[in-house]
Amino acid sequence: MERPGDLAAAIAAAAETMVAVLESAAARHQVPPTQLRVLMLISGRSETNVNRLAELLDVGPSSASRLCDRLEATGLLRRVADPRDRREVRLVLTAAAQTLLRELAERRQRAVQVVLDRMPPRTQHDVLAALLAFGRAATQTVPEQQSDPAVQTA
Numbered sequence: 001m002e003r004p005g006d007l008a009a010a011i012a013a014a015a016e017t018m019v020a021v022l023e024s025a026a027a028r029h030q031v032p033p034t035q036l037r038v039l040m041l042i043s044g045r046s047e048t049n050v051n052r053l054a055e056l057l058d059v060g061p062s063s064a065s066r067l068c069d070r071l072e073a074t075g076l077l078r079r080v081a082d083p084r085d086r087r088e089v090r091l092v093l094t095a096a097a098q099t100l101l102r103e104l105a106e107r108r109q110r111a112v113q114v115v116l117d118r119m120p121p122r123t124q125h126d127v128l129a130a131l132l133a134f135g136r137a138a139t140q141t142v143p144e145q146q147s148d149p150a151v152q153t154a
Contacts, residue, residue: 025111048091
């Protein structure tokens with residue numbers, strides 16, 4: 001089977017459609033997308049402080065701190081002293097934030113399932129196989145190419 005010339009464009013378009021499906025599932029929440037992103041970043045990184053969050057968001061520490069202020073005011077985030085270094089303040093999700101993220105993940109999964117249910121089982125299987133292969137390829141390390149062509153072997 002030949003690879004279509006517009007495969008990358010088709011995948012990019014499918015990714016945009018997937019994002020739209022996922023965003024529609026998140027639209028029911030009263031939490032703005034940027035704040036949801038912050039919660040998701042913190043949920044996967046237990047050692048996050050405001051400076052690390054600012055790096056992850058590519059914003060200044062004061063902007064990250066204001067985001068945390070808003071999340072703390074809504075009861076979704078707490079700042080706690082690090083037990084190893086009391087000068088360090090860690091960002092911790094509250095139980096309400098964990099529930100929110102769990103519900104969001106469930107809604108997103110159901111939204112994707114609705115779309116998958118419109119597809120024939122064989123196509124669903126092909127999509128799964130393609131996504132798994134794409135994930136593997138995306139995480140493979142590429143061997144460094146040698147810069148001196150004379151060093152390359154046949």
